[in-house]
Structure formats: structure tokens, C-alpha cells
Amino acid sequence: xxxxxxxxxxxxxxxxxxxxxxxxxxxxxxxxxxxxxxxxxxxxxxxxxxxxxxxxxxxxxxxxxxxxxxxxxxxxxxxxxxxxxxxxxxxxxxxxxxxxxxxxxxxxxxxxxxxxxxxxxxxxxxxxxxxxxxxxxxxxxxxxxxxxxxxxxxxxxxxxxxxxxxxxxxxxxxxxxxxxxxxxxxxxxxxxxxxxxxxxxxxxxxxxxxxxxxxxxxxxxxxxxxxxxxxxxxxxxxxxxxxxxxxxxxxxxxxxxxxxxxxxxxxxxxxxxxxxxxxxxxxxxxxxxxxxxxxxxxxxxxxxxxxxxxxxxxxxxxxxxxxxxxxxxxxxxxxxx
Numbered sequence: 001x002x003x004x005x006x007x008x009x010x011x012x013x014x015x016x017x018x019x020x021x022x023x024x025x026x027x028x029x030x031x032x033x034x035x036x037x038x039x040x041x042x043x044x045x046x047x048x049x050x051x052x053x054x055x056x057x058x059x060x061x062x063x064x065x066x067x068x069x070x071x072x073x074x075x076x077x078x079x080x081x082x083x084x085x086x087x088x089x090x091x092x093x094x095x096x097x098x099x100x101x102x103x104x105x106x107x108x109x110x111x112x113x114x115x116x117x118x119x120x121x122x123x124x125x126x127x128x129x130x131x132x133x134x135x136x137x138x139x140x141x142x143x144x145x146x147x148x149x150x151x152x153x154x155x156x157x158x159x160x161x162x163x164x165x166x167x168x169x170x171x172x173x174x175x176x177x178x179x180x181x182x183x184x185x186x187x188x189x190x191x192x193x194x195x196x197x198x199x200x201x202x203x204x205x206x207x208x209x210x211x212x213x214x215x216x217x218x219x220x221x222x223x224x225x226x227x228x229x230x231x232x233x234x235x236x237x238x239x240x241x242x243x244x245x246x247x248x249x250x251x252x253x254x255x256x257x258x259x260x261x262x263x264x265x266x267x268x269x270x271x272x273x274x275x276x277x278x279x280x281x282x283x284x285x286x287x288x289x290x291x292x293x294x295x296x297x298x299x300x301x302x303x304x305x306x307x308x309x310x311x312x313x314x315x316x317x318x319x320x321x322x323x324x325x326x327x328x329x330x331x332x333x334x335x336x337x
Contacts, residue, residue: 121167
């Protein structure tokens with residue numbers, strides 16, 4: 001009988017030991033999993049690569065809640081925005097991309113504004129966007145010249161005739177064009193057709209073009225003719241019950257999302273965003289709040305008129321760019337000759 005008692009006694013001790021070991025291993029696994037979870041969620045790294053805990057509790061919390069420990073470093077990422085400075089720029093000739101890039105750089109020492117899409121619909125470089133097959137585009141050498149210009153140390157601006165686009169509107173009239181009340185194509189006084197900003201294909205084409213320009217290396221996208229028409233037989237223009245300002249605001253968001261946050265998005269004005277809102281769809285709030293800079297064609301709208309309408313806290317030195325014939329003595333400007 002003794003061996004039997006010994007056997008049962010030994011077996012009991014072994015079973016208890018295994019249970020204890022299993023519990024210990026379980027606790028270790030749970031602790032390891034919790035550590036990994038907390039590490040993934042609450043460990044942050046500073047600019048020197050040092051790791052710090054960022055916990056949701058502690059004694060130094062700055063929002064009035066439970067304080068955080070003294071040794072916790074709170075890391076907050078500032079939203080990325082374009083780094084804008086005072087702009088002294090020259091508008092290159094429309095044929096600039098057909099010329100030797102080094103010659104262009106030697107003749108234009110300031111920031112460069114390059115027409116990449118013209119009012120007739122021409123894209124001046126060799127584009128790869130869907131829709132380029134409907135318009136005239138530049139050849140391979142134009143793209144190589146553009147790349148050379150963009151590789152310089154100059155601030156570069158892609159100027160796009162956004163909604164005034166004769167070729168694309170005619171080629172894709174059912175999908176993109178503004179129409180007359182009788183259903184025909186609407187023409188402005190220059191016999192040019194316009195894109196309808198409320199149509200999906202228009203929005204996609206412009207978003208793709210802006211995205212491509214940003215990917216090529218442009219620092220800033222300048223939208224010219226980003227407006228409903230303000231001159232021409234507007235009584236024949238079919239817009240229905242559309243809310244023009246809402247349409248342009250939505251398109252602005254779409255284009256902003258198509259480019260990096262560090263790429264500036266700007267607008268060129270030819271009409272008063274206060275007096276002409278019913279025709280253009282633009283408002284002062286839209287142009288000052290949604291665009292990084294406002295360029296102004298002073299041949300169409302007096303400089304003093306818009307300057308007097310801008311908010312008091314609007315940085316006119318950096319964000320307001322009049323188009324001028326001669327370089328200005330101070331402030332930003334775009335020289336057009």
C-alpha cells in the first residue's frame with residue numbers, strides 16, 4: 001500500500017505545479033501583450049529618435065483633466081501648410097516650354113509662373129492625365145524642359161486656366177460643357193467654350209491635372225478663370241437652380257485634396273468677389289479662406305477696390321499678388337511682361 005500512497009502523493013504535487021506554471025505563463029503572455037499594445041499606442045519618438053511615453057492619464061495634462069507625470073513628453077504635430085514668403089515672380093511666355101530651359105532660367109531670375117493650361121484648352125507640356133487625348137499637348141521635349149525648370153531653386157507656380165477650356169468643352173460637351181438654355185454650347189465674347197464646374201468629369205480632369213503638376217514638383221497651383229463666366233450673353237447661360245458658390249467651394253475642396261498639403265493653391269481674380277458674386281459664384285469668404293494667395297489682374301479690377309475689401313488680418317504682403325507690368329518696390333507681385 002505504501003507505493004500506492006507514494007504514487008498518489010507525487011502525482012498531486014505534479015498537477016499543482018503544472019497549474020501554477022500555466023498561470024504564470026498566462027500572466028506573462030497577458031503582460032507582454034498589454035505592453036506591446038501600449039507601446040504601439042502611447043510610445044512616441046522625438047526628432048532625435050528618443051522614445052517617450054504619451055499616456056492618456058497623468059499629472060501634467062494641459063486640458064484641465066488628470067495631471068500627467070513630469071517625465072512625459074507631449075508631441076503635437078502642427079498641420080502642414082505651404083511655407084509662403086513674399087513673392088517676386090515673372091510670368092513666362094506661353095512658348096517657354098519649347099525653349100531651352102537653361103536659357104529661360106538665365107533670363108528670368110525670379111520665381112517662375114508657367115502657363116500649363118491655356119484658355120483654348122492646350123496643355124503646354126506632355127501630360128499623362130486621362131483627358132489629354134482631347135486637347136493639344138506639348139511634346140516630349142516640353143516635359144524635359146519643364147523638369148529642368150522645376151529642378152532649379154526657384155519657386156515655381158503652375159498657372160491653369162481652370163474653367164475656360166474651349167477644346168475640352170467642345171470634345172466632351174455632354175460630359176463637361178456649360179450649355180445655353182436651348183441646349184447648345186455656350187460661348188463667351190471670345191468665342192470660347194467653358195467647362196461646367198458641377199459636372200463630375202470636369203472635376204476629375206482638373207483634379208488630375210493639379211495632382212500631376214504637384215507631383216512634377218510645382219510649389220504652387222494657380223487657378224485662373226476659376227469662376228462662372230461674368231461676361232458674354234449670360235442671359236443665355238443655362239445654370240438652373242444650382243448654387244454657384246457651393247459648387248465652386250466643393251470643387252476647391254476636391255482640388256485641395258488632390259495635392260499635398262505643402263503645395264499652395266491660389267486663385268487669380270478678374271472680377272470683384274463682392275460685387276459680382278451672383279454672376280461669378282465667388283465670394284470674399286471663399287477666396288480669402290480657401291486659397292493660399294489671391295492674384296489680381298489689375299487691368300480688370302482696380303487694385304484699391306480689392307485691397308479695401310480684404311479683411312484687416314489678411315497678410316497682403318505675402319498673400320496678395322497683383323499682376324503688374326513693372327516690378328513693384330515692395331510686397332508680392334507677378335510681372336507679366
